[in-house]
Amino acid sequence: MDLQLSPLDQQRFGPVTAKATLADSDSAAAVQAWCRAQAVQLLIARLPTSAIALTQALEAGGARLADTLVYYTRKALAASAPDLPAGYRWRLATAADADAVAALAGLTFAGYAGHYHADARLDRAAADAVYADWAANSCRSAAVADAVILLEAADGIAAFATLKDRGQHVFEGVLFGVHPQHQGRGLYHCLMQLSQHWAAAGGFTQMLVSTQVTNLSVQKVWCRLGFEPSASYYTFHQWFD
Ligand SMILES: CC(C)(COP(=O)(O)OP(=O)(O)OC[C@H]1O[C@@H](n2cnc3c(N)ncnc32)[C@H](O)[C@@H]1OP(=O)(O)O)[C@@H](O)C(=O)NCCC(=O)NCCS
Numbered sequence: 001m002d003l004q005l006s007p008l009d010q011q012r013f014g015p016v017t018a019k020a021t022l023a024d025s026d027s028a029a030a031v032q033a034w035c036r037a038q039a040v041q042l043l044i045a046r047l048p049t050s051a052i053a054l055t056q057a058l059e060a061g062g063a064r065l066a067d068t069l070v071y072y073t074r075k076a077l078a079a080s081a082p083d084l085p086a087g088y089r090w091r092l093a094t095a096a097d098a099d100a101v102a103a104l105a106g107l108t109f110a111g112y113a114g115h116y117h118a119d120a121r122l123d124r125a126a127a128d129a130v131y132a133d134w135a136a137n138s139c140r141s142a143a144v145a146d147a148v149i150l151l152e153a154a155d156g157i158a159a160f161a162t163l164k165d166r167g168q169h170v171f172e173g174v175l176f177g178v179h180p181q182h183q184g185r186g187l188y189h190c191l192m193q194l195s196q197h198w199a200a201a202g203g204f205t206q207m208l209v210s211t212q213v214t215n216l217s218v219q220k221v222w223c224r225l226g227f228e229p230s231a232s233y234y235t236f237h238q239w240f241d
Pocket of ligand 1: 187
């Protein structure tokens with residue numbers, strides 16, 4: 001059972017928060033008992049959608065569904081760099097880009113359908129800030145991201161993609177955002193190709209991506225690029241008061 005307190009979430013939102021990554025064999029009653037013993041106010045639990053008995057036990061104990069994630073993988077990377085639409089160029093971010101990338105992430109993820117936004121008891125501005133902080137930290141720290149790809153236009157950074165080494169030559173495309181004024185021009189498609197271009201040069205052989213099941217824009221792009229579904233997870237929130 002992978003279950004621990006999350007000081008970061010407590011700092012962001014206020015309640016004493018625990019985060020759990022659960023498997024089929026875990027016991028909902030044991031997780032909930034641990035939370036009560038630790039005076040946890042909010043439990044955020046992620047588990048495979050195949051763990052139906054555990055899902056139902058969490059629900060029976062008072063947990064509520066907050067989002068559903070789908071994962072896709074591509075088992076052979078396309079190494080060539082794409083032709084970018086006219087007026088755009090790409091480069092890797094440095095720590096100096098952190099504030100600009102945070103501002104862009106704040107804009108693109110405002111009101112995003114993630115599990116924090118799905119919980120009406122959590123402050124929405126704080127939920128928006130999760131993504132801005134994450135994007136900024138991705139530029140600043142190799143522990144958060146191994147690379148951040150930027151697409152720039154004449155008016156500044158138009159899009160970003162954060163990439164993380166997951167071991168065994170697999171890398172994950174973690175957080176992607178395209179400025180609202182630059183959406184619908186294929187920039188996300190380009191970021192997915194550039195991510196593979198960067199990774200192939202670094203010796204990676206597979207790419208992993210995930211999103212909310214409701215995010216059809218990105219899943220359409222993944223299908224066109226030859227990605228295949230590989231896993232899915234529920235995120236539950238449970239309040240203990
Ligand atoms: C999702 C997102 C990255 C797509 O960026 P984009 O550069 O506009 O995507 P593309 O131009 O490559 O288009 C991809 C597909 O999504 C569609 N699409 C893009 N923006 C859309 C929107 N706002 N509403 C509906 N469909 C949209 C495009 O029309 C295209 O489909 P089509 O070829 O059938 O028309 C961008 O909308 C975004 O930043 N969203 C908020 C953050 C997010 O969801 N990030 C991804 C998960 S980490």
